[in-house]
Structures are given as structure tokens and as C-alpha cells.
Amino acid sequence: MRALRVLVILVVVFGGLFVAADRLAVNFAEDKAAEKIRGSQGLDKAPDVSIKGFPFLTQVAGRSLDEVDAKLDGIRTSSEGKQLRIQELSAQFHDVKLTSDFSSIESAARATGTAHISYADLTKAAGADVEIGYAGQKNGNGQVKIVPRLAGLPALNSLEVTGTVTVVDRTTIQVRADHLPSLCLSLPGCESKVRERTDHSWKLDRLPGGLKLDRVEASPDGVKISASGTNVKITG
Structure with a gap:
């Protein structure tokens, strides 16, 4: 019984360490993805990015993420010199692939999005x-x-x-x-x-993501x- 208790304690401890490491890794990846999206969209601030699915590290090992969500504000487009501002754009990317060096999100099999433009x-x-x-x-x-x-x-x-x-x-x-x-x-x-x-x-x-x-x-x-x-x- 004592050996079983020790084993259970070790499983709990190492399980907790794995979860902590997994959450640190996903937070780092979310920050990196947010900065890349901010740069590609020319935003004033980084968007909110959330990587879904657990464990994250297992997904990374397979170079595939279940879902990545992004919330952006302040996207602008222009026509005849007049800019239109898009508010509250929310996008969901599914079956996301990572680059071969695992340094960046590359593509998604499908994506959906909603946005709002005020009058x-x-x-x-x-x-x-x-x-x-x-x-x-x-x-x-x-x-x-x-x-x-x-x-x-x-x-x-x-x-x-x-x-x-x-x-x-x-x-x-x-x-x-x-x-x-x-x-x-x-x-x-x-x-x-x-x-x-x-x-x-x-x-x-x-x-x-080139959403249409x-x-x-x-x-x-x-x-x-x-x-x-x-x-x-x-x-x-």
C-alpha cells in the first residue's frame, strides 16, 4: 500500500509538472502567433490568440493544432483614399498546420469569421x-x-x-x-x-488568413x- 501511495503521488506531481509545462508552451505560442498576425495585418496592437486542445505539446509533436482562435480590432481598408475601419473581427481556424521548424503557424484546412462595422x-x-x-x-x-x-x-x-x-x-x-x-x-x-x-x-x-x-x-x-x-x- 505504501508503494502504491508513493506511485500515485509521483503520478500527480509529474502530471502537474506536465500540465504546467504544457500551459507555458501554449502561452508562448499564442504570443508568437499574435505578434505575427499583428505584423501581417498592420495592427496597432497584437490580437487575442487562443490555441484550443489539450495537450498542446502532443499537438505540436504532430505539427497539427485542433483550433486557433483570434480576435482582432482596428483592421483598415481603403478605397479612393478613404479608410474603412473593421471592428471586433473574430476568426476560428481549424486543423492548423505548423511550419517544418515548429516556429510558426502555417495554414488551416478551414476557417470561419465574423466582424462588425459601426455606422x-x-x-x-x-x-x-x-x-x-x-x-x-x-x-x-x-x-x-x-x-x-x-x-x-x-x-x-x-x-x-x-x-x-x-x-x-x-x-x-x-x-x-x-x-x-x-x-x-x-x-x-x-x-x-x-x-x-x-x-x-x-x-x-x-x-x-485570406478569409472571403x-x-x-x-x-x-x-x-x-x-x-x-x-x-x-x-x-x-
């Missing part, structure tokens, strides 16, 4: 001559309210139109007014002037983005 950031990116907000739902789909400022067209100073946010080619977010009032359509050059302010697009080609856009949805607190990818490269 304040969308308005700022659209320029000084327009304001974008939420307009409720139509046929079950969220709509945006677009208020252009039209200098030189006093008859349309109070113009307000509804628009749709869509994904183009899985890379681009597009905001477009659905219809313009008949008064505008009857004035020479009015439609082009209005659409210069109401219609915008931004190419999101720097999402982590699946859908966007206008909601009361901003535009929600869903993205995914297969055989994606996580860091540069």
Missing part, C-alpha cells in the same frame, strides 16, 4: 457629404438609411433614401441606394451627383459580416 465608421469612410445609418427591415433584410448632402440643390436638401449592403465577388462590401426620388431623376445631372454620395464600395482583401466574405447584414448597431475559407494561410 459611424461607415459614414466616415463614405466621406463628408453623406451620413449612413440603420433604416429597419424590408422583406426580412436589413436596410441602411443614406442621407446625402447636396450643395447647390436646395430642393433636395432633405433627401433621404434607403439602400442595401451587399457582397460583391466575396471581396467587396457595397452600399447602394435602392431608388432615387422622381424629382431627382427629372433634374439634369442630379442622379450622378446623388449616387456619388450614396453609392460606395470597399474591398476587404486583407482579412486574416460570405454575407453582410445591416443591423440596428452596425453592419455584420460573415466570412470563411478553406486551405488558408494564417500568417505571413
Whole structure:
């Protein structure tokens, strides 16, 4: 019995040491991955990275991780010199492969992600001559309210139109007014002037892992983005 107790104690002690070493290793790996993602995305601060699965050291030995999650904030893209800021991007990478020297995360078999763009950031990116907000739902789909400022067209100073946010080619977010009032359509050059302010697009080609856009949805607190990818490269 005494020998059994000693054996149990040794198992517990060495098991505890293994768990401690495993957690130290995973924390180090998470910090390294966060710095690589920060550099590749040009972020002001490192994202939160979480490596799932236990034990980590066993996964490393096989050069494969079950899942790596990353939360980023402040990704920016530009169009015609105007920057669009993406908030709260959360990405999940599954079946992750490590480089041959175990120094870096290389790729993932599949990935999913969600993100959020506030109407304040969308308005700022659209320029000084327009304001974008939420307009409720139509046929079950969220709509945006677009208020252009039209200098030189006093008859349309109070113009307000509804628009749709869509994904183009899985890379681009597009905001477009659905219809313009008949008064505008009857004035020479009015439609082009209005659409210069109401219609915008931004190419999101720097999402982590090369994620591709699946859908966007206008909601009361901003535009929600869903993205995914297969055989994606996580860091540069």
C-alpha cells in the first residue's frame, strides 16, 4: 500500500509538472502567433490568440493544432483614399498546420469569421457629404438609411433614401441606394451627383488568413459580416 501511495503521488506531481509545462508552451505560442498576425495585418496592437486542445505539446509533436482562435480590432481598408475601419473581427481556424521548424503557424484546412462595422465608421469612410445609418427591415433584410448632402440643390436638401449592403465577388462590401426620388431623376445631372454620395464600395482583401466574405447584414448597431475559407494561410 505504501508503494502504491508513493506511485500515485509521483503520478500527480509529474502530471502537474506536465500540465504546467504544457500551459507555458501554449502561452508562448499564442504570443508568437499574435505578434505575427499583428505584423501581417498592420495592427496597432497584437490580437487575442487562443490555441484550443489539450495537450498542446502532443499537438505540436504532430505539427497539427485542433483550433486557433483570434480576435482582432482596428483592421483598415481603403478605397479612393478613404479608410474603412473593421471592428471586433473574430476568426476560428481549424486543423492548423505548423511550419517544418515548429516556429510558426502555417495554414488551416478551414476557417470561419465574423466582424462588425459601426455606422459611424461607415459614414466616415463614405466621406463628408453623406451620413449612413440603420433604416429597419424590408422583406426580412436589413436596410441602411443614406442621407446625402447636396450643395447647390436646395430642393433636395432633405433627401433621404434607403439602400442595401451587399457582397460583391466575396471581396467587396457595397452600399447602394435602392431608388432615387422622381424629382431627382427629372433634374439634369442630379442622379450622378446623388449616387456619388450614396453609392460606395470597399474591398476587404486583407482579412486574416485570406478569409472571403460570405454575407453582410445591416443591423440596428452596425453592419455584420460573415466570412470563411478553406486551405488558408494564417500568417505571413
